[in-house]
Amino acid sequence: MVDQTRLILQKFFEEHSFVESDIESFNQFVDQQLQEIIDENRVIEPAIIPPNVESFKIRLDKVWVTKPEITEADGSKRMVYPQEARLRKLSYAAPIYLEISSHINDVQRETFTTQIGNLPIMLKSNYCHLNRLNRDELFAKGEDPDDPGGYFIINGTERVLVNIEDLGANRFLVERTGGVSKYTGKLFSEAGSYKIPHMIERLKDGIFYLSFTRVKRIPLILVLKALGLTKDEDIVRTVSDKKQYDEVLINIFEYVGVKNAEDAIDTMAKKIGITQTKDIRLQRMSEIIDRFLLPHLGTEKSDRIKKAHNLCKMVRKFIDVSNGKMRTDDKDHYLNKRVKMSGDLLADLLRTNIKVLISDLLYNFQRIVKRGKFPSIKVIIRDQLLTMRIYGAMATGNWVGGRKGISQRIQRTNHLNTISYLQKVVSPLSTSQENFLARELHATHLGRLCPSETPEGTNIGLRKNLALLASVSKEGNEEEVHKALQGLGLRGFE
Numbered sequence: 001m002v003d004q005t006r007l008i009l010q011k012f013f014e015e016h017s018f019v020e021s022d023i024e025s026f027n028q029f030v031d032q033q034l035q036e037i038i039d040e041n042r043v044i045e046p047a048i049i050p051p052n053v054e055s056f057k058i059r060l061d062k063v064w065v066t067k068p069e070i071t072e073a074d075g076s077k078r079m080v081y082p083q084e085a086r087l088r089k090l091s092y093a094a095p096i097y098l099e100i101s102s103h104i105n106d107v108q109r110e111t112f113t114t115q116i117g118n119l120p121i122m123l124k125s126n127y128c129h130l131n132r133l134n135r136d137e138l139f140a141k142g143e144d145p146d147d148p149g150g151y152f153i154i155n156g157t158e159r160v161l162v163n164i165e166d167l168g169a170n171r172f173l174v175e176r177t178g179g180v181s182k183y184t185g186k187l188f189s190e191a192g193s194y195k196i197p198h199m200i201e202r203l204k205d206g207i208f209y210l211s212f213t214r215v216k217r218i219p220l221i222l223v224l225k226a227l228g229l230t231k232d233e234d235i236v237r238t239v240s241d242k243k244q245y246d247e248v249l250i251n252i253f254e255y256v257g258v259k260n261a262e263d264a265i266d267t268m269a270k271k272i273g274i275t276q277t278k279d280i281r282l283q284r285m286s287e288i289i290d291r292f293l294l295p296h297l298g299t300e301k302s303d304r305i306k307k308a309h310n311l312c313k314m315v316r317k318f319i320d321v322s323n324g325k326m327r328t329d330d331k332d333h334y335l336n337k338r339v340k341m342s343g344d345l346l347a348d349l350l351r352t353n354i355k356v357l358i359s360d361l362l363y364n365f366q367r368i369v370k371r372g373k374f375p376s377i378k379v380i381i382r383d384q385l386l387t388m389r390i391y392g393a394m395a396t397g398n399w400v401g402g403r404k405g406i407s408q409r410i411q412r413t414n415h416l417n418t419i420s421y422l423q424k425v426v427s428p429l430s431t432s433q434e435n436f437l438a439r440e441l442h443a444t445h446l447g448r449l450c451p452s453e454t455p456e457g458t459n460i461g462l463r464k465n466l467a468l469l470a471s472v473s474k475e476g477n478e479e480e481v482h483k484a485l486q487g488l489g490l491r492g493f494e
Helices: 002-015 020-040 082-087 135-140 220-226 232-239 246-254 261-271 278-292 301-322 342-370 383-396 415-422 478-487
Strands: 056-065 069-071 077-079 093-104 107-120 152-154 157-161 163-167 173-176 183-191 194-202 208-212 215-219 337-340 407-409 424-426 463-465
Touching: 020 056, 020 342, 082 152, 107 152, 107 342, 107 383, 152 383, 157 342, 157 383, 173 301, 183 301, 194 278, 194 301, 208 220, 208 301, 215 220, 215 261, 220 232, 220 246, 220 261, 220 278, 220 301, 232 246, 232 301, 246 301, 261 278, 278 301, 337 342, 342 383, 383 407, 415 424
Parallel strands: 163 424
Antiparallel strands: 056 093, 069 077, 093 107, 152 157, 157 407, 163 337, 173 183, 183 194, 194 208, 208 215, 424 463
């Protein structure tokens, strides 16, 4: 029996690595997420264009990454392997190429491929030269064949991106609080560059209030009517078609005078302090509703009714929890958590810095246009800008969103210490605060997180390590799941 167990474990580690999930995360980032980030910023329209041109657009098309290379002093380019990068204090990175086209009056003017920067490549990933080399070939390249990879080389230093434990986005959680509202429902709506907190409360007057972005405590019934659920009967039925909730009726009576979506949007605009003319009030409030209210459900006007139905579901859950028919949600349950690995962290970094690159491109274009010239897009792209910002974040560990310590130098005290470093999971909670529940060992950690490996002192329970045989599943494609559910005759996410 012991021999069989040993054989099974041996076969497992022959086929799988400790850092397999991290490598898969990086591969998914380069294969899918990088193109998605470019697609989010596909069309760029400068504010200042030449006077003889009606419209000018810059389109970002296909993006891809090659394998690591270096440019020598004489301008020649060649492949670079990790060992040379360590010895020569170089960054083990590959160029990012992007197809760009410019359109004058909707007619294509020029199309070209340019390098927009360098991306550090994770060792043993699909884009690394060491990928699929056997033991003898790894020896020949100066590598330890038992080294698992899963880290980066920046200016000759081996650095790892520490996994971040965070609350799952787009999940509505209701918890008991001791403030003006006995219970509070919270949701982080995440879509692309948006991550917007939403909060539902019921104050002593019995009215449900919704807060999101700059909109603070707006009556929820007004929001539902602004989204298109203007009939009181529709609101009651959407919250629950089986039972009539008195709490909802109280809210409907309060705003029974609001008859259509336009009135509801105008009333919301006045409540948040927009004081311009009615047309501007309606335009600005409509933009806030479409862009910042539940952006994961869509940012178009056609998505409003979907948002209204989801808000009604949240109200039903809030009432059931308040009345004791459902339990409050446990934030420390791993069902409500997500682990952000290297691919997700790099996606956050690239998403912010691609916008910086676009802003720089627009600034250079408009500055030259003001001088009466019409520049080629090719000459105004600074590829070093993106590279330096990526290297800076990975060398210092200072990440977007004000987070620090994301990138850390690997300690090579011994092989086990190295593996431990690559398996680390860090909570974003402050180490100086108590957070007793977050530090405790939770039953759902079983098989996912190591129950014993955590530091002593202020970091206890906030810095954890993945269990030895743990693997992190990749994020599914929402559209594919939606189609599969519709194929089964289910309504999916609506």
